[in-house]
Amino acid sequence: MTDQHIPAWQRIVIKQQQGKTEDNDFIDEDPLNVTTHLATGTLTKKEKKRIINGRSLETSKKITKKKADANRRRDKLTKEEREDKRAKTVLKDQLRYLIEFHLHKISDEIPKELHALPNVQSNYPKHMLDDRKKKDTVIEIWKFSKQKQNWLIKHFFTISEIPVEYDDILMNYFADLKSDFLRNSLTSKCWDKVKEWNDFAEKEEENIKHIVEADEKEDSTEEQKNESDGKKEQKSDAEKEELIVPPNKDIVSRCVKLLGIWKLDEKDGKLIELKNF
Incomplete structure (x- = not known):
């Protein structure tokens, strides 16, 4: 008669009984030294895998500890340092597309x-640019991307996304923009930026003029001087309230360049004129 099949839980019990007469260290390191049945117990997947592979609990702890130590080493940089490192190394796909x-x-x-x-x-790097010039170098062909072009249009007025250093190649890219709709949209926004700058410049001129006129009209008497000082204080408070942040000169300059490339730098027969630019 063949030997009867011994269930897993019985084999574990037998192992434990045999281990009582042996060294305790052996029992602790034995992967079968568990009291939970694999099929019906509450062992986690990791614990079951450890038992099947014959790894002890101590070994698993060591592996986990090593991984945790490695993660700590990676996280030593501060958030500012990581962002600074990323800014110096990561190049957005849309800007790479432009280059x-x-x-x-x-x-x-x-x-x-x-x-x-x-x-x-x-x-x-310079060596890569030098290699591209060689005839036998295989270079991936540039392909038009509507998605990336839309991103460039969307962020045309955002210097933080497209720095001023890109202006020259940005102008070359938009020089042959085919869509009349996109051209008209960009043209309108560019003229708005020009107007915004000129409006700001005019208000600045008016403020300076008022200050100069007020100084010239000061009376020499103490009473009039006190009244004048009171008016000045009120005026100063009003000026602070009306203070307008000047438009970004880099954005205005970019707009003027684009209008010039498209030969649209005239309005009502007059060339673009930027006041106090």
Whole structure:
């Protein structure tokens, strides 16, 4: 008669009984030294896997500890340091797309002021640009992307997204923009920026003029002087309330460049005129 099949839980009990006469260290390290049945107990997946693979609990703890130590080492940098490192190394796909357009369509050299940016320099080192000039170098063909173009249009007026160093290649990219709708939309927004600057410049001129006139009309008598001082204080408070943040000159300059490239830098027969720019 063949031996009867011994259930797993019985084998575990037998192992435990045998271990009573042996060294306790052996029992502790034995992967079968558990009291929960694999099929019906509440062991976790990791514990079951450990038992099946024959690994002890101590070994599992050591592995977990090593992983935790490695994570701590990676997290030593502060948030500001990590962001600074990312800014110096990571180049957005949309900006890479713009640079690739320039290298394929305009020139095999990146403008110096643009290449001086840390994230551009790290992604386009000089030796890589030199290799691209060689005839036997395989270069991926630049392909138009509507999604990336829409991103460039959306952030055209945001210097933090598209730094001023990109202006030259940005102008070359938009020079042949095909869509009349997109051209008209950008043109309208650019003229709004020009008007916004001129309105600000006019208000600044008026404020300066009022201050000068007030100083000239001061009376020499003490009473009039006191009244004048009171008016000045009131006026000063009013000026603080009406203080307007000046438009970003870099954005205005970018708008003027684009209008000039599209030959749309005239309005009502007059060229663009930026006051006190």
